[in-house]
Amino acid sequence: MAKLKSLDDLLVHELQDMYDAEKQIMKALPKMARAATHPKLRAAFEEHLEQTEGQIERLEQVFKLLGLPAKGKKCDGMAGLIEEGKKMMEQDAEPSVKDAALIAAAQKVEHYEIASYGCVCTYAEMLGYEQVHDLLGQNLEEEETTDEKLTILAESVINLEAEEADDTEEEEVSR
Numbered sequence: 001m002a003k004l005k006s007l008d009d010l011l012v013h014e015l016q017d018m019y020d021a022e023k024q025i026m027k028a029l030p031k032m033a034r035a036a037t038h039p040k041l042r043a044a045f046e047e048h049l050e051q052t053e054g055q056i057e058r059l060e061q062v063f064k065l066l067g068l069p070a071k072g073k074k075c076d077g078m079a080g081l082i083e084e085g086k087k088m089m090e091q092d093a094e095p096s097v098k099d100a101a102l103i104a105a106a107q108k109v110e111h112y113e114i115a116s117y118g119c120v121c122t123y124a125e126m127l128g129y130e131q132v133h134d135l136l137g138q139n140l141e142e143e144e145t146t147d148e149k150l151t152i153l154a155e156s157v158i159n160l161e162a163e164e165a166d167d168t169e170e171e172e173v174s175r
């Protein structure tokens, strides 16, 4: 990898990382939606897939504004998170428990994205790239909203059902 000489270089490096990360997520989300049982969770994954497509387009606009080709660089961090998510999808589990696990995997992805977009937003601001900052800020906001939605979903529906599944099993055992 070429030497990073400036904040500009680092910004580009991180943008290429995110471009690849978003594409990995785009491939993973339909699988997560299929693995989800609760209709609300499935819908949340499908909605975020649409958002992700828009986020990729914003990244392409950012590359254009910077006069660079839209190009990704393998994001190992996201590959690891998705690999873990995949193992969870293959894991034998009660549907509601699996939903809770899928939410946990998805939130890890969102937190990675929030950290990454937070960094590139800061760099763009420091470098005075207003439009770039604005576009990346929109992506950041969507990731934060998604994370919050997943928390609400986990608290209100899914974790509760997972607990109930556990209780039912205990009852069956005691009988």
Ligand SMILES: [Fe+2]
Pocket (backbone or CB within 6 Å): 022, 025, 052, 055, 113, 143
């Ligand atoms: Fe994203």
Ligand SMILES: [Fe+2]
Pocket (backbone or CB within 6 Å): 048, 109, 110, 113, 143, 146
């Ligand atoms: Fe996301």
